[in-house]
Amino acid sequence: MLRTHTCGQLRESDAGTTATLCGWVDSYRDHGGGLFVDLRDRYGITQIAFNPPDTPEEFIEASKELRAEYVIQVTGNVASRPEGQHNPRLATGDIELRATEFTLLNKAKTPPVSPSIKSTELPGEELRLEHRYLDLRRPAMQRAMMLRDKITKGMRDYFEENGFLDIETPVLGRSTPEGARDYLVPSRVHHGHFYALPQSPQLYKQVLMIAGYDRYVQIARCFRDEDLRADRQPEFTQLDLEMSFVDQDDVIGMIDGLMAKLAKDVLDIDLELREVVHAGADGRPRRLPFDHLVIACGNQVNLNLLPGMAAHALPLKTIGDALALRARVMAQLEQAAVAEDAELRRRCLSFVVIGGGFSGVEVAGELMDLVQGALRYYPQLQREEISVRLLHSGDRLLSELNERLGRFTERRMRAEGVEVRLGSRAAEISAQGVVLKDGERLPAATVICTIGTTQLPLLGRLDLPQERGRLRCEADMHVSGQSSLWAMGDCAHIPNAQDGQISPPTAQFAERQGRQCARNLLRQLRGEATRPFRFRAVGAACGIGARRGVAELWGWRFSGFLAWWLWRSAFLVKLPSLSQKLKVGLDWAWELVFPRDVSHFRSEPSEPVQREHYVDGEVLLRSDSQRMDLVAIEQGEDHIRSRRTDGNWVDEATYGAGTLLGRVSLEAFAADEVEVVARGPVEVVRLPEQVLGRVADLLAPFDAIVQRAAARPERVIWR
Template sequence: MAATRLVIVGGGFAGSKCAKTLRKHFSPEACEIVLFNRENHMVFHPLLAEVAGASINPDAVAAPLRQMLPTIHCRTEEVQHIDLNASEIAYHGYDNRPRTMTYDHLVLSCGSAVNLGTVPGMADHAFPLKTIGDAIALRLHIMQLLEKAEVCEDEALKHHYLSFIIVGGGFSGVEVAGEINDLLRGTHRFFHNISDEDLSVTLVHSRDQLLPEITPSLRDFAKTKMERAGINLALNARVQYVISEGVGLADGRFLRGATVVCTVGNSIPLVLERLEVPKERHRLMTQPDMRLVDFDNAWAIGDCAHIINAYDRKPSPPTGQFAERQGRQAADNIVRVMRGEPTRPFRFKPLGQLCAIGAHHAVAELFGQRLSGFPAWFLWRGIYLFKLPSWSRRAKVGFDWAWDLVFPRDLAHPRTDPTERVSTAHYRPGNDIIRQGDPALNFYILVNGEVEVVRIDEASGETLQLGILGPGDFFGEMALIDQRPRSATIRALTPVEVLVMGKNLFSSISNALAPFRHVIAEAIKRRGGALWQRMPMAREILEPQPLSAFLEPCAIEPLTPDHTFADALQCFDEHGSDFCCVINGEGCLEGVVTRTDIFRAIDAGAHAHTPVREFMACDPVVVTDEESCLLAAATMRDHGFKWLPVVESYGTPTLKGYVRAERMLNAVVQRSPEQNRRHAGA
């Protein structure tokens, strides 16, 4: 008879405790226990902030699962799909080919996933703190900024380097803010150019008090001690966007900082999100005994599960102590099911809460007793030391902590020089993406939004607008190819998303991919000379002219996104125009449809009732009626456009009409001195 197979997905507190408890009840011959976890170790999350703050070494909080669970089959393949009805999971094997595995019982303990996409720019510019890799990256980043600040000659830029913003006032946010503050203020004495006044650590929290899980008196103590330690608290402050220079708040304030750490934004892992089972706030709903609703052989525990605690009839919080108890009791309930015995509902009386707040202080609630200050900090370290999963880890952490009491924190900054990759970045209106005179390091592709290209004359200080770029455009290639500093500034006109490619990667792709190289060459050819350089009198003639002098009403009545392909085709047939604008109910421009778009829609299988929104060019490049004629002319030249929509403003793109390149060129030609001389001679 084949052995019973129990599959556990996730090797955190809950999953590892469940596997260990199950093995105590069943021999390897009687029961095969398989644990899937992407990493080959369990992360002790309560100490990640200490890793980021250089209090302990990274390997001290990583417990190898194979050593913790020697009789369990540990696998690092990633589970891709779960079929609860067929009692089967699908995963990528060692050769990246899909494989399946059946089970008798399944335990889901996948924890939570990081979701920084809810706030614009957070995923691009903020450091998460979920894995050991996150903690190491943050730690090395802090060291790098300290080194930059030490040699920085610009006081404002130095202060920017040494300004840190932590988003989230729960346990993780408070602990990492305290650790970063201790690291900075405990080690800046080793730097000759950094003073205590240069350092800034700000904790941003959306509520009016920190640590909502503990009592008001301990919250007040934590707030007071953190402020005395030099941490700035921004309470009742909700982050609205994040850029490379800091965070913007919903109340209009902007907090500047070179480093943003995000401890909020958790979501359900994708493999669980695909399950068609009841969920509550992105967590799998369970029966009282932790089985999934409507399933007898599938269980959910830990942070990914919504489990009602029979002790107080409240949902279990996503903490380590609850995860461990759930893992143990889920294992006991599986044993009862296999023996034909009734299961028991999850019941656990919380032992308390512990949180370090920095400067050798902590707050604690244990067995109804409240502690704060150094005694709570000493208790916090002692409890977590013995909560570590193995004696080897306890010895390592204990040694690191003892070392930290006597010697300063380690300031080593090993350079890893990772391979360049394509990343994304977010910018707000008015932000400079690249600055004139900066070294050329990256190539940029606009995904959303518009930017302006400006150049500052070093002699006169005059600012010259060279053009506007929109979605699908790119910039930064000329300085990379010529290996020279940036010749212009690129500034965001609207909220902007860009793809960023390092110079070495850009060089490799442009050398190997002929179509990409051709596109770059054509762009360089177009941008090789400004309009007033090729036609010397163009600037003198166009500069005094308001753009309204060339503004024309749209020849075709604008469409709406809900109009159909048939409506668009009829407009082109009746009016003979080359384009048609698409506006929403408020009169704001949403897109344009050209004759080329019509034929592309046909190739894509469009039919008479296909909505315009499905084939229009969204977010077209535009200019406002307050821009100069020079800017409009240069923008059309850079893109090879014959016309350009004109709107009221970039924030409110109410359609005003359009301008044509031919009309501008005709004005230049008609008013040029040579043409005037010909007329005079005639």
């Protein structure tokens, strides 16, 4: 090997060692007595110092002949940069390589297209394509290639884990009715004539399915069956996924799992280095550089808005929250059906919804429909025993709509049995119910909160302009003061050029913002002027239960069944595929004729404690993981090892059954990297860090007792 390290690998912990690098000269600076070169490869940039006394005079003189894009090999000593010369924009910005010798591997002419890391503007298209190899050296292109490689590898790993075979079918074959149109290619032998290239994946997919290959996948190369266009490649790559003995939900679940694997949790955004820090599949933080970043992460439920809300109220933000609410309601009905105590029975059948906006009204209406529809399966329960209360601090429901529609909503919900309480504010929530500001107590086993959202902690940590908990943006959706950052949706404070008002955090605005943001991003890349966001809201609609609704569309007001139908239709139209539209539409039509399905699905795991098995050599814990759980060894033996500055691993300690290992165990060893590795088969019990934190909070009072006991050892607290 001509090199010992890459140009993005060395760190301050490597100071004092010797390294050899190979790469391209990105830039050079002659300071008279010596020369500084930024050496580049696809992994990063390292500063090379050609200065006495480290560098012999002959190499200093030879280095003065270096120019941009020369290819060189350099050997030298890794040293920390002098005070004040650190470069925070580079991962290697804390060190430099002080050259002791170097070899010129190849010269280069002055490039017409600069691949420098400092070059952010796209060159002319003809010039770029003529010197494509130089364009491919640009950091933006290298990042795109590396990202594509990671995505492809992640897809292959995921499908292999799920029992798929990677089978590559022929590209060309005879024409088939199901395939794409033939791709016409000019003949090199018979000038003026063309021949057809039929694309054949569909034919071979059918053969594979019939042959018994029930699961196969390929990352297939395809051709566009259309005329050549300047803005499209004639060939492209697509994921070709085939499964047998499954239904639609299985396919959707498989794709959802793939997206979850590829789209990792964002841990931080480094604005200085322009990198996104995310969690890798192994829990280690990974860095993804960007030229432009679109932030559309929404917001989260504010569980600290009321005392007891986090512990005893059910939020309603995600699909998981909705499923958990349904399971909770059905569980309360079952408990009420067998309860002998009248007070317990009433509490199980009492539900409180906090918030009279769209979410609160829809939940209260659907909740009453669900409970009343389920009574036919619980003959021991009476309709008069059910209590659904809707608390709202305002003087009318649905303040976003016309007052007449708000009053209609209130009357209809009262007629269906929902107790609407206007001007009521919740003060706190307990296991027994809700306490109002005036001191009144409302017993309830189920409390649903539809109020209060807050900014994600990730955005709160960024040094970006904020406005009422949202990122302040310009009219074209640029984050104020940031040319490479864009934001949209619930997390963005975007002025609407249509009326000069701030865009509300609703789905119809977020959808239009997404389209406009994509167009503005393309305009900026092309050097064109961006356009302000401009949108006139279509209106709003809300279901209020009993197949009734209210709607205000294009200035027209609707109520009753027609409004409910318009409300459902709006959701149906936004579903992404025809098959989904048909499935959901038929399901809703089924409910118009037949009773609602009240099956109770329990989603709790059989055993909340995670038990895991590891084989020899597998890693249980890492010091650089973003999540640090507590692990108890039940059977087997583990050893802790640390990585030294020379890159070698050293065994530090060995532990057996009965040992608890966690963050403190790894921090006891003063090393950059520490791992707990299985030695032979190992059975462990894992307590996730999030659960561990809650347990620690609950046990905090016992800490004071132990401290007092330590000061008075004659006391015996337990035996």
